[in-house]
Amino acid sequence: MATAPNLNLSECTTTFTTEKHYEYPERLNHLYGTLTHPTLGELGTVTALQITRRMYFKDAGDFLEIMDEDSQELHEFSTGLFDKNSNIRPWLVDGGSRSGSGCWGSELSVGDMLYVQDLSVKAEYKRHGVGSKLLQALLETLDKGFRAHAFAWPTPICFRSDDKAEWIREQDNIIAFYRKNGFRRVGLTQFFAYSPDPAHPSRKLPVSADPEPPWRAFDLANATTPKLTIGEVKTRFPVHYAITTNKTASLAATLVAAHGTDAGILRARDAEGMTPVFIAAASENLLALRVLLDLDPQGVAEDLINAQNAQGMTPLEALQSSMRSTREFSETLLGKWDGYPDAGLQCEYVLAKAMRLPLVLDGEGNPVKAGMYVKKRKYGCTCGKCTGGWMSPRMRFCLATQAALQKDNMSFEIDYFKPRQPRSPSSLLCCGLDYIPPPIRREVYKSFYLGLYTVFLAIYDILERPGSVLTPKAVLAEALTLDAGCVQFFLNKGGRMEHVLDATVHMAREQSSLGDGTFEETFDVDPDADSEGEGGDCVREFRAMPRCANDLAFEVVRSHVGLSAGVQWGPYQERQDEDGMDVDEDSDSD
Numbered sequence: 001m002a003t004a005p006n007l008n009l010s011e012c013t014t015t016f017t018t019e020k021h022y023e024y025p026e027r028l029n030h031l032y033g034t035l036t037h038p039t040l041g042e043l044g045t046v047t048a049l050q051i052t053r054r055m056y057f058k059d060a061g062d063f064l065e066i067m068d069e070d071s072q073e074l075h076e077f078s079t080g081l082f083d084k085n086s087n088i089r090p091w092l093v094d095g096g097s098r099s100g101s102g103c104w105g106s107e108l109s110v111g112d113m114l115y116v117q118d119l120s121v122k123a124e125y126k127r128h129g130v131g132s133k134l135l136q137a138l139l140e141t142l143d144k145g146f147r148a149h150a151f152a153w154p155t156p157i158c159f160r161s162d163d164k165a166e167w168i169r170e171q172d173n174i175i176a177f178y179r180k181n182g183f184r185r186v187g188l189t190q191f192f193a194y195s196p197d198p199a200h201p202s203r204k205l206p207v208s209a210d211p212e213p214p215w216r217a218f219d220l221a222n223a224t225t226p227k228l229t230i231g232e233v234k235t236r237f238p239v240h241y242a243i244t245t246n247k248t249a250s251l252a253a254t255l256v257a258a259h260g261t262d263a264g265i266l267r268a269r270d271a272e273g274m275t276p277v278f279i280a281a282a283s284e285n286l287l288a289l290r291v292l293l294d295l296d297p298q299g300v301a302e303d304l305i306n307a308q309n310a311q312g313m314t315p316l317e318a319l320q321s322s323m324r325s326t327r328e329f330s331e332t333l334l335g336k337w338d339g340y341p342d343a344g345l346q347c348e349y350v351l352a353k354a355m356r357l358p359l360v361l362d363g364e365g366n367p368v369k370a371g372m373y374v375k376k377r378k379y380g381c382t383c384g385k386c387t388g389g390w391m392s393p394r395m396r397f398c399l400a401t402q403a404a405l406q407k408d409n410m411s412f413e414i415d416y417f418k419p420r421q422p423r424s425p426s427s428l429l430c431c432g433l434d435y436i437p438p439p440i441r442r443e444v445y446k447s448f449y450l451g452l453y454t455v456f457l458a459i460y461d462i463l464e465r466p467g468s469v470l471t472p473k474a475v476l477a478e479a480l481t482l483d484a485g486c487v488q489f490f491l492n493k494g495g496r497m498e499h500v501l502d503a504t505v506h507m508a509r510e511q512s513s514l515g516d517g518t519f520e521e522t523f524d525v526d527p528d529a530d531s532e533g534e535g536g537d538c539v540r541e542f543r544a545m546p547r548c549a550n551d552l553a554f555e556v557v558r559s560h561v562g563l564s565a566g567v568q569w570g571p572y573q574e575r576q577d578e579d580g581m582d583v584d585e586d587s588d589s590d
Contacts, residue, residue: 009129012037014137018050024066027053031114031141035134044121044134049074051113052146057086058514061555065332077115077153080189081108084331085514092187098312100187100211103201108186108193111147114138118157135181142196150194151186154178165223179207188213188312214312218272228271237270243279243288255291266296273309281315281351282322284344293354304355316351319344327380331555335565339378339389349373360384379556383548387467390556392548397541398519399470399557400463402508406432407456414453417446432456435503435570440494451490454483455500472497472562501561502569509554 014035021028029050035043049070057063063086067078082088088108091098116138121130142148154174159167175192183192184202188211195202234241242254258265266276277300280288292300307314313321323344330337349370352359359367360376361384368376368384379390386392410430417423422443425433432452433441441448458478462468475497479487511519523542550556563569 007037007040007125007128007130009133012043012130012133014134016138016141021049021070023069027051027056027066028070031138033134033138035130035137040125042122043125043130044119046119046134046138047117048138048150049115049117051115054086054110054112059510061085061514064328068332073117073153074115077151077191079325079328081151081186081191084328089187092189097307098187098317100185101205101209103184103205104186104193107147107195107200108149111149112143114142114148114150116150116152131177132181135178139181139194139196144196148196150183150196152178152183152192152194153190154183154192155190164219168219168223176207179210184210185213214307215272215310218310222271225271233270237268239265239268239276240270240274240279243276243285244283247285247287249287251285251287252291255288255295259295263296266292267299267303269309272311274311275303275306275309275315277303278309278313278315278318281347282318284319284322284341284347286343286346286350289347289350293350297354301354304351316348316355316357319347319351323348336559337556340380342374345374345377346370348377379560380549380553382550383546385546386548386550388469388560390550390553390560391470392550392553393545394542394548394551395553395557396463396466397523397545398508398512398551399504400460401519401523401538402511403456403460403463403504406430406503406507407453407460410449410453410456414446414450417449419446421445423449431507432500432503434572435506436495436499436572437570438572445489447486447489448493448495450483450486451479451488451495452500454487455479455490455495455497456504458482459500459504470501470557470561472501475501498562499570502558502563503571505554505558505561505563506570509552512552512554514552514554 012035014033016031016033019030019032021030029052031048031050033046033048035045037043057066061084063082064075064078064084067074078086080089081092086109088104088106093099093102093105093108095102116135119131119135119138121134139150142150154171154177156167156170156174159170161167178192181194182203183194184205185191186193190213193202197203228236239255239258242251242258246254255266269275270279274282277289277292279285280292304315307317311318323340326344327337327340349359353367360373360381362368362372376384376386376389379386379388381389381392383392387396410432413428413430422445425441425444428444428449430449430452433444436452455475458475459470461482462470462474462478468474476487479497508519509515511517513520523539525539527536527539527543559565
């Protein structure tokens with residue numbers, strides 16, 4: 001390496017420019033930085049992506065989609081660390097085996113993000129502090145007022161050698177550089193994060209305590225070994241190969257024959273430390289799981305709790321990771337998720353039962369059979385109490401509360417209508433009108449308003465009946481029994497049950513922890529803080545309900561209540577003042 005001539009870093013200057021993202025200018029900015037010496041010229045450059053307005057992602061649930069559209073690297077970053085609402089994956093911060101040092105927490109779910117995409121220094125100025133000076137200048141751009149964090153994937157770029165050992169050494173040097181500058185690994189992933197808060201646990205974590213990922217040991221062990229061809233895998237790991245490529249009945253005979261020849265082969269590990277039961281779980285091979293457990297129940301049971309492999313997961317975790325990835329792909333790129341596949345859920349049932357983990361219970365408190373397990377878990381239920389497998393008790397309570405709020409607020413304005421005289425939407429406080437297309441709500445007559453009110457009441461009444469299923473057809477039938485005349489007027493004007501369901505679900509989401517959090521602030525609190533009256537009773541009722549993965553699954557609810565993805569739903573454009581409208585022939589009869 002050439003010696004850097006007369007380099008005084010204090011003489012260097014850093015400059016940064018930003019450029020709005022071509023497709024998402026309100027949320028993403030490209031940032032470009034250079035470090036320049038007055039006589040030596042440009043010494044280093046850095047590029048990064050500023051990810052701002054986090055609430056936009058939480059509101060739209062499109063974080064994974066937007067990152068995927070930008071680049072493969074950002075796809076890996078987003079799916080590896082976050083969900084579609086840009087919330088940090090829970091297993092990375094829950095203190096479990098996959099959370100690494102445990103220095104990161106839910107703070108990664110809020111605030112702006114700065115993703116470092118590339119930092120390069122001219123060869124003759126490397127290892128002279130140029131990179132650190134440039135990186136630290138970049139980190140100074142973090143807006144601390146927005147609880148910002150920086151992220152990076154320290155890995156060689158444009159590495160042209162086939163020498164895997166050299167690649168590992170190069171990556172180790174890059175990781176050491178980022179660690180020296182305050183970055184620490186997020187969980188056991190390949191990604192690192194930086195907090196501008198000097199009191200943050202990550203800033204106090206010694207480099208020696210920052211863990212290595214599970215695949216590193218396998219990379220080192222195979223550093224000089226070429227990647228196995230398919231033929232070599234078939235020869236060296238015949239059981240793994242058979243499980244990966246065969247899900248027919250003939251697989252059972254293959255596994256039985258292999259076990260008869262060598263009983264230990266059913267627990268053999270491949271080059272990445274994966275056992276046959278791991279491969280069976282990850283590939284959702286139900287037959288393989290059953291045969292393996294039948295042939296060596298004790299040995300395979302031990303493998304079920306072992307995560308000493310390149311992925312750092314147990315077989316059950318690998319299965320659930322695969323199912324989750326498929327779900328996120330469907331939601332992100334296809335716009336619709338039809339539930340977990342039966343085969344995957346059957347595998348999950350077999351694994352959970354073998355590991356003696358808690359299973360979904362029936363009405364009498366007994367574990368359900370496999371068929372019922374699949375039915376109950378189809379749409380992600382973890383409480384066993386979801387109606388239809390998708391509407392949890394807490395979700396039902398949340399939607400019912402929103403419907404009640406809307407109908408109660410609307411009731412205060414009913415008496416202010418005058419017969420045969422429409423009111424302008426802007427003169428009304430009804431939030432539900434924002435979810436009615438503008439041409440339909442241009443003239444709000446009393447009958448139309450009462451029809452809308454009645455549909456909210458119908459939604460509330462249905463949700464108040466445990467076990468009832470919320471559908472447009474059920475809401476219409478309920479509403480017609482309450483006030484057929486006004487509901488028919490609402491329909492004749494172009495109103496639909498879906499418009500009101502959209503209003504109920506969307507406003508409930510906006511007030512949940514995915515939005516402003518006012519719902520949880522009201523009901524998910526210590527009941528003793530409001531121990532008197534109806535408020536305290538509602539808090540106790542809500543707090544007594546089991547928690548479930550579907551408690552915030554508003555997109556699942558939308559798909560089941562007729563709110564098709566790809567359709568433009570409300571809220572529509574802001575209501576305009578339409579005072580002075582003439583009465584038309586469709587006016588109220590009262």
